[in-house]
Amino acid sequence: MARLLVQLKLRLLRNALNSSTAARVSFLVSSYGALIVAIGVFWILCLLRGSSVSVDLTAIIFTGFAVGWLVLPIFAFGLDGTLDPAALAPYPLRTRPLVLGLLAASATGAWPIANVLGLLGVTVGLARGALGLVVAVVAVVLEVLFCIVLARFVTTSMAGLLRSRRGKDLAAFLIIPLVAVYEFFGQVLPRVIADGGITVASLNGVDQWLRWLPPGLAAHAIQDASDGHLGAAVARLGLLAGVVAVLGWLWVRALSHALVTTDASTQSSGVRGAALPLARYGLRGAVAARFWIYQRREPTSLVFWGMTVVITIAVSSGAILGQQRHPGVLLFSAAFGAAQVGYLHANTVGLTGPPFVLEATALTGRRTLRAYFAGQDMVLAAIGVPLLAAVSFGLATVAGRPMWGFLLTAVNLAGLGAALAVSNLLGATSAYPMAKRAGSPMRQAAQGYGGYTFGAVLANAAAVGVAATPLFVIGAFTGAHPAVIPMVGLVLGAAVYGLALAWGGVWIAAREAEGKLPELCQVATASTL
Amino acid sequence: MGAPAIEVRGLRKSFGDKEAVAGIDLEIAPGSFSGLIGPNGAGKTTSLSMMTGLLRPDAGQVLINGLDAWADPVAAKAIIGVVTADARLFERLSGAEMLEYAGRLRGMPADEARSRAAQLLDVLDLTADSKRLVADYSTGMRKKTSLGCALIHNPAVLFLDEPLEGVDPISADVIRRLLTRFVGSGSTVLFSSHVMELVEQVCDHVSIIDNGEIVASGTTQDVRGGKTLQQAFVDLVGSKASGEGLSWLGSSSS
Numbered sequence: 149m150a151r152l153l154v155q156l157k158l159r160l161l162r163n164a165l166n167s168s169t170a171a172r173v174s175f176l177v178s179s180y181g182a183l184i185v186a187i188g189v190f191w192i193l194c195l196l197r198g199s200s201v202s203v204d205l206t207a208i209i210f211t212g213f214a215v216g217w218l219v220l221p222i223f224a225f226g227l228d229g230t231l232d233p234a235a236l237a238p239y240p241l242r243t244r245p246l247v248l249g250l251l252a253a254s255a256t257g258a259w260p261i262a263n264v265l266g267l268l269g270v271t272v273g274l275a276r277g278a279l280g281l282v283v284a285v286v287a288v289v290l291e292v293l294f295c296i297v298l299a300r301f302v303t304t305s306m307a308g309l310l311r312s313r314r315g316k317d318l319a320a321f322l323i324i325p326l327v328a329v330y331e332f333f334g335q336v337l338p339r340v341i342a343d344g345g346i347t348v349a350s351l352n353g354v355d356q357w358l359r360w361l362p363p364g365l366a367a368h369a370i371q372d373a374s375d376g377h378l379g380a381a382v383a384r385l386g387l388l389a390g391v392v393a394v395l396g397w398l399w400v401r402a403l404s405h406a407l408v409t410t411d412a413s414t415q416s417s418g419v420r421g422a423a424l425p426l427a428r429y430g431l432r433g434a435v436a437a438r439f440w441i442y443q444r445r446e447p448t449s450l451v452f453w454g455m456t457v458v459i460t461i462a463v464s465s466g467a468i469l470g471q472q473r474h475p476g477v478l479l480f481s482a483a484f485g486a487a488q489v490g491y492l493h494a495n496t497v498g499l500t501g502p503p504f505v506l507e508a509t510a511l512t513g514r515r516t517l518r519a520y521f522a523g524q525d526m527v528l529a530a531i532g533v534p535l536l537a538a539v540s541f542g543l544a545t546v547a548g549r550p551m552w553g554f555l556l557t558a559v560n561l562a563g564l565g566a567a568l569a570v571s572n573l574l575g576a577t578s579a580y581p582m583a584k585r586a587g588s589p590m591r592q593a594a595q596g597y598g599g600y601t602f603g604a605v606l607a608n609a610a611a612v613g614v615a616a617t618p619l620f621v622i623g624a625f626t627g628a629h630p631a632v633i634p635m636v637g638l639v640l641g642a643a644v645y646g647l648a649l650a651w652g653g654v655w656i657a658a659r660e661a662e663g664k665l666p667e668l669c670q671v672a673t674a675s676t677l
Numbered sequence: 678m679g680a681p682a683i684e685v686r687g688l689r690k691s692f693g694d695k696e697a698v699a700g701i702d703l704e705i706a707p708g709s710f711s712g713l714i715g716p717n718g719a720g721k722t723t724s725l726s727m728m729t730g731l732l733r734p735d736a737g738q739v740l741i742n743g744l745d746a747w748a749d750p751v752a753a754k755a756i757i758g759v760v761t762a763d764a765r766l767f768e769r770l771s772g773a774e775m776l777e778y779a780g781r782l783r784g785m786p787a788d789e790a791r792s793r794a795a796q797l798l799d800v801l802d803l804t805a806d807s808k809r810l811v812a813d814y815s816t817g818m819r820k821k822t823s824l825g826c827a828l829i830h831n832p833a834v835l836f837l838d839e840p841l842e843g844v845d846p847i848s849a850d851v852i853r854r855l856l857t858r859f860v861g862s863g864s865t866v867l868f869s870s871h872v873m874e875l876v877e878q879v880c881d882h883v884s885i886i887d888n889g890e891i892v893a894s895g896t897t898q899d900v901r902g903g904k905t906l907q908q909a910f911v912d913l914v915g916s917k918a919s920g921e922g923l924s925w926l927g928s929s930s931s
Contacts, residue, residue: 313812419771419808424778424787434781438767438774445769445810502765505731506826509759510782512751665750666733673731673765 149241153249157256182262193269203371206274210291210363213263217295219326221303222310222319236407243404247396250403254296264292270370280374283381287366290388294362297392301399307406320447323590324454331462339469362391419445431516435507435523443531448591452492453531457539460485464543475549479616479623482540482559487605487612489532490567494604496524497579497668499591504672508665517658521572525650528568536560554635555623558642559616565646566615567608569653574604576661581674591677615649680743682707682834682865683728688737690723697723699889700737705867705882707742710860712876712897713869714906715886716914721869722762724886725838728867729759741834755783758827762838762869764819768812772803772822775811779826790829797825802851817848824852828859835859837868841875853879877906887914 165175189209196202236246254260267288275284309315340346358364365388373381425440426433443449464481497504511517540556581594593601619642626632661668683705690698698720705711715721726732728739730750739746739753746753766775773794780790798804801821806814811822820840827835835856841849857879860866870876876883877897883906884894892913893900901909 313810419774419810424774424781431782431784434778438770438778441774442767442769502761502763503767505759505761505765506767506779507782508731509754510784512754666731669731 149245149249150252151249153253154256157253161257179258182258185259186262186265189266190269193267193273196273202274203367204358206270206370207358207364207367210267210367211358211361213267213291214295214298214361214363217299218302219322221299222306222322243400243407247400247403250300251296254300255292260292260296263295264288267291270367274367274370274374276374277376279376279378279381280370283373283385284370286385287369287388290385290392291363291366294366294388294392294395297395297399301395301402304399304402304406317447320451320590323451324458327455328458328462331458335462336465336469339465343469345469362388365391430519431510432519432523432526435520436526439524439527440530443527451590453535456485456488456492456532457535459488460536460539461543464547468543468547475547475552476623478540478543478547478549478552478556479559479620481543482536482556483563483612483616484609485536485539486532486560486563486567486616487608489528489536489564490571490608490612491605493524493528493568494571494574494608495578495580495582495593495600496521496571496575497672498582498593498675499677500672501582501675501677502673505669508669508672511661511665514658514662517661518654521575521654521657522651525568525572525654529564529650532564533561536564551629551635552623554639555619558638559619559623561639561642561646562619562649563612563616563646565649565653566611568650569656570607570611571604572653572657573660574607576657576664576668578603579668579671581671581676583676594674594676615645680707681705681740682709682742683711683867684738684740685724685728686738686740688724688727688739689735690727690732691735697889698727698734701886701889701891703884703891703894705865707865708860708863709865709882710856710880711865711867711882711884712880713867713884713886714871714873714876714910715869719886719914720889721886722838723889725836725867725869729757729836730754731759755830756833758830758832758835760820760823760827760835760837760840762842764823766811766819766822766826769810771808771810772798772814772818773807775822776825776829780829783830785830793829794825797829800851800855801825802848815845816843817845820844821848821852824855828855832864834865834867837866839870840868841870841872849875873905873907873910877901885910885913 161175165172193206193209196205199205268285270288271281271284275281303310306315310319337346359368365384369381369384369388372378372384424434424437426437429436443453460481463484464478493499500507507520511520537553537557537560540560541550541553544550544553544556578600580597580600582591583594584591619638622633622638681704683703685701685703687700687702688698689696689700701720701724713721713724723732727734727737728741728746730746730753734747741753741757744753744756767778770778776794776797777787777790780793781787783790785793795804795807798807801824803818803821803825806818811819814822820843824837824840827837837856840852840856844852853875856866856868880897882895883897883900885892885900893909897906900906904912
């Protein structure tokens with residue numbers, strides 16, 4: 149069974165290489181990524197040799213790997229066929245050989261091998277002496293085994309949920325913390341370190357509680373063995389092996405259960421209220437009502453808003469942290485937030501997908517198209533304006549310049565107007581199909597349309613930059629000082645300016661979309677969401 | 678006999694080198710229950726998409742109750758209802774919200790849309806699930822919801838693409854009874870299907886399409902020509918599989 153499932157995994161990997169160009173590129177990028185991680189982690193662990201915090205950092209890295217193994221399979225659930233017990237349920241397989249087979253299949257591939265090779269850096273960085281070396285190798289094997297069994301137990305226990313609509317929603321929401329972590333390491337942490345906020349000394353004792361978690365047990369076992377405390381090292385490894393055994397036992401139970409249990413995909417909860425809000429206000433109200441419901445119920449929409457907030461805050465870190473901090477960065481982040489809203493909604497037909505065909509039956513001319521675009525803009529503004537304003541005032545306060553909140557909100561309003569105008573225009577003239585690929589909870593441009601997404605980013609950035617330039621100039625010359633410029637008047641003026649831009653966008657987009665509805669329907673039906 | 682409810686002349690569509698619809702002509706009388714049958718890839722969906730204003734034809738004319746679907750799409754769309762093969766519904770609306778939204782898109786007052794939605798949900802046996810998200814509906818429930826969306830404005834002509842594909846017998850019966858009642862009131866239905874028994878039972882007019890061409894069209898009785906519709910269809914379109922091979926298949930060998 150183990151051999152068969154390993155062959156299946158290798159066949160799936162080989163097929164990825166022989167299928168579409170996109171799949172091949174994705175496979176090669178993933179393999180190179182694994183190689184870089186293996187070399188990088190090995191190198192970092194080697195550098196820890198002689199450091200006072202080597203065991204602390206090793207424990208953190210080991211824990212980081214475990215978290216990665218825990219989270220990533222939830223995303224890759226639809227991608228790796230061997231993760232879903234339902235695919236194996238129809239066959240006459242006994243649970244224990246199946247578990248061993250799945251374990252072997254999990255250990256097959258570039259990433260598991262990269263994990264082992266990378267973590268073996270502890271043989272240089274943390275281990276000392278022959279005994280330390282032997283314990284380090286055993287610890288790394290147990291750590292990787294722990295990661296695999298943990299990931300398998302969690303995905304098998306959650307298989308019914310992950311296969312269901314709600315499970316896929318859950319996977320989509322995980323994007324927000326992942327983006328936050330990525331932005332933290334990419335934008336915030338380097339500035340904090342440069343500012344002296346975090347030093348090597350700060351890491352002392354950071355693993356007070358990590359040492360009692362399985363990855364920490366592995367790291368500390370290596371140090372114990374290197375210090376000559378063989379008993380303690382063996383005890384820690386024994387405890388870790390026990391945890392792995394318990395997890396393995398739980399996995400067998402979960403698998404036995406999953407093979408004979410229906411999934412949760414047909415269970416669902418109801419919604420409150422049966423009527424559409426705003427539906428009394430004509431076509432614009434009906435479209436706004438539908439779009440408003442989608443902003444609340446469609447996880448991708450919520451993820452878009454979450455990403456807008458996270459990235460806007462991360463971009464503004466240059467105004468708050470570091471020796472080179474400058475308030476001008478706040479203006480840039482305010483414009484960036486507005487452009488982000490426009491870019492994420494720039495392809496309304498493709499994002500709506502096949503149901504757009506139903507809406508197209510009502511779009512009979514310029515007037516109805518204006519109502520369609522305006523209805524969506526109203527919802528985006530109703531959410532975007534207070535959200536961006538709250539972020540702007542929060543950032544201005546944290547940066548020690550609360551009055552800048554008004555100026556930043558003015559940039560938000562002008563920028564949002566320009567972004568909505570551009571996104572509507574692009575939606576009418578350059579609509580493209582979207583696709584939800586296996587293994588990814590998010591919608592992406594369909595194969596061959598990646599350039600459209602890039603174009604939407606550039607167009608929104610340019611439009612918002614141009615539209616907000618007068619406010620940048622005002623900021624530069626007045627310093628957003630209320631004695632120089634009335635702030636409420638500035639915000640109101642920017643609101644009118646943004647509204648005019650957005651309304652102009654609605655008019656032009658409606659004119660462009662008129663007569664193109666069959667083509668827009670084709671784009672919508674080509675979307676696979 | 679008055680003007681046809683659906684009149685198609687020289688309708689043609691190509692995708693690159695592939696000619697999907699090769700200039701079809703069709704006439705469906707008002708009050709007719711008409712079936713469009715053909716093998717996979719014959720051009721059924723492409724033809725229905727062009728007839729309903731969803732796919733621009735390369736050439737040809739489509740008249741719905743005398744209104745040119747491409748010269749005056751607004752007027753034509755107002756009197757038709759469309760159920761596509763892949764029920765194109767807003768997954769994150771509840772069934773009740775979906776039907777009400779369809780009514781609002783058709784310009785109906787909110788109260789009227791809400792009232793008709795409730796009645797349709799009742800007839801379609803969806804009232805108990807009306808507050809569940811469409812995303813959680815079964816195939817049969819989705820088809821019934823899609824039919825409700827297409828009927829909410831009481832269209833004169835209804836187009837359905839594979840309305841019973843993947844639908845359980847109970848839901849299929851509900852759909853069939855509703856369509857029969859709809860046609861009985863003088864409205865017109867044109868639907869594509871693979872289910873020959875259904876077409877034979879309910880349709881008074883049948884057209885067979887193959888390789889983008891109408892190879893037979895007329896009353897169901899005329900097209901059958903004394904045979905079952907299944908047999909007439911196979912005789913016209915032809916079966917390519919030989920049935921040879923698979924000598925190992927069966928209980929006598931392993």
